Amino acid sequence: MRSVTATAAQATSFARSPRTGKLVLKLAAVAAVVTLSGCSLFSSKKDPNPPAPLVEFTQKLRVQTAWSVSVGKSGSFQFSPAYAAGSIFAAANDGSVVRINAQNGQTLWRSRTDMDLTAGVGTDGSTVVVVGQKGRIQAFDATSGKPTWSAQAPSEVLSSPAVGEGLVVIRSIDNRVTAYDADNGSQRWMVQRNVPSLTLRNAPGIAIGSQTAFVALPGGRLSALALNNGGPRWEVPVGDPRGTTELERISDVSGVPALGSRDICAASYQGRIGCFDLLNGNVRWIKEFSSDVGVNLDDAYVYAADISGAVTEFARDTGAVIWRNDRLKNRVLSAPIAVGKAVAVADYQGYIHFLSREDGAFVARLSTDGSAIQAPPVSTGSSVVFQTKSGTVVSVVAE
Structure with missing residues (x-):
């Protein structure tokens, strides 16, 4: 579930319906729940924002499931797969961690932690890392699936660990970014960031390069930290918090930043979407946009789904809108991803929709x-891989 988290000093939190994307206000003190619908605090029996019905069309692209593997349910958390070393790595809320041959779907190993997990897998193809209850971190050897080390994060972790260049980098919900040695789990550095009064209870990610x-x-904010010591290289505002209430001012960066060779692109909730220079953070382009699932890119384009359910293709160099498809309104979409001649995006009913790149x-x-499929998909080069809330990891090819 996508939700909004308040600081410990506040008595309210907000959650988004996985069906409609609406906000639900939970009053902890009185255990009352009401639905925010427009300007009213009272819900009606009729959904004011119903999901768009599936559009009928003539299928022009041959797509098929290459393989699927059951990993385990996500529960109330978001689990996304990871691709490295020719394999898909995935995890589930019950503590299951698996390595799958990306070509044929063969399960190469399956391990089980002694804790419930709260986020997806991070890996560089050598070390596999998951996080569990109360911020516990567990690493595995990618070849054998055997546990290698464990460590403790400062607080709960909802985002998949980032593993690369000898480090494991984790952001906990107290907004601390901590780096651990990928070989032994020793802490290398920690950076404390300010925590806004209200934040989306989702999984803003980390990219390493x-x-x-x-x-x-x-x-x-999108922050670039030096891997050797956590020192700031640059920081840019992707979101632009505005409004008279804390709820209106939520503008968290969403999903995993999309890393290119010379630029990095990101989007925020109730904020903007843009691409920035990798070395200094200079703005290449930026536009008004609202997304809680993040972006993907290829050599020429940036793909994003907004909170209303519209999918947009932007020119990567200028930000010009190439096309916009708004016929998946209120279907609670995943981040889109390029596959062959199409762009694939999934929805709350587990459908994967393929849109023409042109x-x-x-x-x-x-x-x-x-x-539902809400977690970011990953590309293997020849296929794209999605993970459903019920725990199916599915590889899809398009011809």
Whole structure:
């Protein structure tokens, strides 16, 4: 579930319906729940924002499931797969961790932690890292699946660990970014960031490259930290907190920043979308946008789904809108991802929709297990891999 988390000093929190994307206000003191619908605090029996019905179209693209593997349910957390060393690594809330051959779906090993997990897998192909209850970190050898070390994060972790260049970098919900040695788990550095009064209870991610950790943060900030000591290289505002209430001012960066060779792109909730220079953070382009699932990119384009359910393709160099498909309204979409001649995006019913890269028209559709797909998909180069809330990891190819 996508939700909004208050600081410990506050008595309220907010959650988003996985079906409609609406905000739900939970009053902890009186255990009352009401639905925010427009300007009213009272819900009606009729959904004011119903999911768009599936569009009928002539299928023009051949898509198929290459393989699927059951890993385990996500529970109330978000679990996304990771791709490295020719394998897909995935985890589940019950503590299961698996390595799957990305070509044929063969399970190479399956391990089980002694704790419930709270986020997806991080790996560089050598070390596999998961996080569990109360911020406990567990690492495995990627070849054998055997546990190698464990460590303790400062608080609960909802984002997948980032593993690369000899480090494991983790952001906990108290907004501390901590780096651990990938070989033995010893802490290398820690950076404390300010915590906004209200934040989305989602999984803003971390990308590692060029000896830098690029960290998506609550409050709409994208921060570049030096891997050797956590020192700041640059920081830019992707979000632009505005409004008269704390709820209106939520502008967290969403999803995992999309890392290119010379730029990095990101989007925020109630904020903006943009691409920035990798070395100094200079703005290449930025536009008004609201997303809670993040972005993906390829050599020429940036793909993003906004909170209303519209999918947009932007020119990567200028930010110009190439096309926009708004016929998946209120279907609670995943981040889109390029696959072959199409852009794939999943929804709350487990459908994967394929849109033409040229004009955004529907070209194919594929069903999975019927449960929501909200976690970021990953590309293997020849396929894309999604993980459903019910725990199916599915590899899809498009021709």
